[in-house]
Amino acid sequence: MTISRRDFVLASLAAPVSFKAVTRLSRQRPMQNSKLRVAKIGCGGMGNDDLRAVASHPMVEIVALCDVDRRSVDALRLGTKDKEGKAVPPKFPQAKGFADWRELFSTMEKDFDAVVVSTPDHMHAAISMAAMNMGKHVYCQKPLAHGAWENRRLAEVAATKPNIVTQMGTQRIATKWRRYGAKLMRDGVVGRVSDLYAWTNRPAGWWPQGGDRPQGSDPIPEWLSWDLFLGVSPERPYKDGYTPFNWRGTIDWGTGAFGDMGCHMLDVPFYELELGMPRSVRCDPEKATSDQYPERETVVVTYAAGPKTGANGLKLHWFDGGRFPDFRSLGLPEGWEGGKTAEEVVKGDGGVIAVGEKGVLWFPIEHAWSRVFVDGKPVEMTPKDLGASNHWHDWVDACLAGKKDACVSRFEKAGRLCESLSIGAVSSLDPGKELVFDASSCAFANSPTASRMLRRTPRAGWSVANL
């Protein structure tokens, strides 16, 4: 079947389908000899990488493609032209095309087994939860969801679904570098950890943060379904430049540098150090506005004591936008191999330093082995290659085998990590103040201003059962 431009527009304008339709349990197919039928939601940007990676598994069939940007779906289903004007054949001509994922879910309920969600962050929870409500397996990009409550609910509901396999898209966790770092943390090489220092070079030079809400409006491009892009988020007029990619600095849609990169950097420390929910968080930002996350910030998040933390708990010190920890004061050596300073070596794209009772562990984001330092000197260690796997294929294999707990970033774990990160991410809304997190109400006890982003009411007509 092909879908015309007119059908596509009609689908995108159609009245929202009843969520009764999408909350029924779908037929469970035996997976032994049949392919996993995957619906792909969000096909541009990382969505394209996710699509290629999942489709490269020999037991996957892509049955549906959905994007609010018609050009992404058309290129994949109907073909496109390259820069020289040469025809590029369609990669998935058999897949059905949609602008509205609700339409996809209601019309193809019996025709897909699993979804891969690669939309902007604000839509992750609604789409993933609606899919789980239908009994579908879900691979969802990081961060798992936008707000703390949504993250918590995805974790809780995933835990109640014995037949659903889930995975968050933090593919770096499956690399040999992070596996080795995870083992060092698990083995407690630096003893109980009192402080984690984490930094990223984002957002500077990557996407805008620290600005006021753009004024006025621009004409909505004919290829974009703007109302569907807004989805659960509050209505606002379209402006050029919001999408693709740049939406991540806007509080309504993204989670800023902290929520974005924190998933890649803090997943292993969070899991291996068995951290619970934050007790408090304080943000010292530069250029924080009510519309966008700050241009740069330092955030301190405190955690209660646990078996792997210091006796007084653990402090996470987060730096972004060009701010970095004072590396010299953290117990790194003055010099390094190759004549570089320690600072030059560790800065990179971002990383984590764990300060423990016996020494310091540098845990790079990727492409380097973790290192341990004691009294400012590197400890001689031979890194152990624990192998790597394909994060997307791990999920497909687990779906086919019905192994719910096989995925390393399953929602039960990822939801708790991302709940914690989203609490840190919104702290710039009430800067310079120690915000006390009350886990039972999922709110800050002393900040209604920042609490409103922890549990947000969806736009009228966009609520999903279980959220």
Ligand SMILES: NC(=O)c1ccc[n+]([C@@H]2O[C@H](COP(=O)([O-])OP(=O)(O)OC[C@H]3O[C@@H](n4cnc5c(N)ncnc54)[C@H](O)[C@@H]3O)[C@@H](O)[C@H]2O)c1
């Ligand atoms: N794991 C990684 O390494 C990695 C890297 C980049 C991005 N990401 C994550 O992937 C997600 C997408 O990021 P991106 O950089 O690709 O953004 P992007 O804006 O480039 O792409 C998002 C795509 O989703 C589409 N879209 C938007 N709203 C939609 C909706 N409601 N329904 C269907 N399609 C919709 C857009 O049109 C676009 O094609 C984000 O959550 C981001 O954090 C992960």
